[in-house]
């Protein structure tokens with residue numbers, strides 16, 4: 001026995017605290033009409049969480065509170081407390097006894113308590129559902145409601161029976177799972193759209209990072225190559241310098257000695273009386289030396305101009321190389337503006353003509369854009385090239401002028417030498433052996449001439465070397481700018497250097513490096529750290545979303561299989577439940593009517609409903625609606641179907657069905673409010689027998705005026721109503737009960 005007691009205070013006509021103890025398997029509540037018996041049944045509904053005030057015969061919560069009368073003042077609250085025994089752990093909480101209490105206040109606010117602690121309605125419902133006591137009240141049959149199960153629609157009837165079979169828990173779980181599945185799908189959609197949203201940005205960032213990585217590997221390549229190149233070239237230049245110095249040193253020394261000898265010879269000549277040739281020779285010597293100096297300076301000037309020309313040529317070469325590789329090519333703003341104006345013109349035209357030309361417009365725009373891009377693609381920056389070419393032209397003219405002057409200088413040189421030669425001959429012809437000094441001057445000048453020619457060659461090579469050095473410095477600066485100062489460490493390198501091997505490959509190496517430099521310049525990567533960080537963040541987010549998507553898909557999958565399981569289980573349990581109910585129902589029916597047959601039959605009806613789809617179109621939805629029909633055949637009568645039954649027959653049929661349901665899945669207690677009202681004596685007896693049979697599985701509380709029913713009860717409560725409209729409760733004996741019931 002689970003149900004121990006119920007206590008009403010201030011509930012409806014029960015103004016004072018009244019308690020009913022259910023110490024017997026069958027309890028009966030008797031009393032005259034209007035004394036408050038049904039209020040007790042309603043107190044059960046109320047405390048078990050009934051939310052429909054109407055089904056408690058009220059309009060609002062206030063109607064459930066004792067309203068006063070005959071000098072009794074009205075109350076402020078109504079409360080009902082029901083106590084269950086839980087020693088066999090029917091309820092899923094660890095207490096030997098469970099009390100559930102509900103209080104309603106005049107403002108309509110409800111409080112719920114489990115074992116004295118305030119809880120939510122949901123907690124009460126869950127606790128009861130687990131013990132197979134539902135608020136739906138399939139186990140509380142109110143007055144006049146016995147044949148509700150006959151009057152209702154097949155669909156409703158099916159729901160009632162599913163509830164009685166305890167399938168509501170599964171249905172509740174299934175609905176909950178479907179709701180979760182729907183929510184999961186929404187989340188999946190949301191996550192997918194988030195991923196779609198970030199995808200282009202992520203793609204862009206990934207490309208940037210790839211570019212950067214490529215640039216980084218080019219940079220490493222550049223550092224490695226440049227270090228080797230600059231080291232080798234540096235060594236090569238140093239080597240060339242030493243070579244030149246070594247070549248130059250003996251010449252310089254020799255020239256110094258000759259200069260000293262010349263000085264001596266001059267002194268001699270100046271001191272001599274006969275200076276016929278002396279002064280002439282001295283003048284000639286100084287003229288030749290002047291002419292030589294002039295030639296020398298022209299050579300240097302020529303070297304400088306050649307250096308400038310080489311510089312301009314380098315600019316042109318770079319432009320051409322850039323044109324062949326550049327992907328981040330600059331296009332002059334003016335060109336873009338012109339192109340934009342053309343397009344605008346077309347758009348304006350198309351606007352006048354209307355939408356028909358849109359496709360044509362798009363097509364022509366595409367073509368124009370393609371030709372604009374290709375026209376700019378291979379173009380060299382002409383202004384730069386033109387300017388450089390102009391400069392080269394100017395330098396070439398300068399060069400020409402210097403060449404002319406050099407020719408003049410050479411002619412003068414030749415002339416002076418001619419004079420010198422003829423003077424030499426005439427002096428020799430004089431056979432004046434005393435003129436050693438004069439001879440010496442000639443010898444020295446001739447030697448000097450030879451040496452100076454050699455020296456000027458060396459000087460030209462020195463100039464070239466300087467140019468090479470300057471160019472190397474410029475190259476180094478550029479390489480460091482793009483490859484970083486790591487390149488400068490070439491100085492500390494220790495390599496094996498072989499001059500002739502280097503001469504063979506230096507040009508090739510140089511080209512490689514300038515290619516890398518140009519490509520790195522094109523890559524033009526800046527703000528690298530931020531891009532990498534942004535990429536990492538975006539990628540992490542995307543990976544997180546991907547994981548979340550996977551989780552969601554997995555949980556959708558497990559929800560789907562849970563729903564499938566639940567549906568299978570529901571179907572199986574429903575089918576077996578119906579079969580068992582039918583067996584009981586048939587039996588009970590036969591024993592009540594002395595024959596005949598009755599059973600529940602599953603119906604499937606097509607229902608068309610209108611549903612609003614996402615596109616806001618009305619759509620028809622066809623659904624199969626399942627229900628339960630009752631088919632009866634009375635003995636000796638040709639009656640099929642419920643419509644033809646008499647009032648008593650209806651009562652008997654519904655009682656048989658209710659009892660069958662209760663027998664298959666017995667609830668802890670059943671309250672029957674005057675279910676026996678329409679029965680004659682013979683049927684009352686059968687009813688009494690069935691009640692006793694039923695009481696083996698469920699506790700019964702029978703509100704009745706029926707003597708036969710009362711006689712089956714182990715405990716009887718009498719309810720009377722005082723003149724003040726307050727219900728009074730007393731435990732009575734059977735004989736008294738018969739009296740009270742009247």
Ligand code: ATP
Pocket residue numbers: 011012013031032033034035036037038039040062063064065066067068143725
């Ligand atoms: P019957 O045998 O005719 O079915 P009953 O014993 O089942 O009668 P109930 O329907 O339980 O009688 O009781 C109805 C009585 O309760 C009425 O007299 C009604 O005035 C009284 N009642 C209902 N609500 C309140 C209330 N809020 N305050 C006071 N009395 C109330």
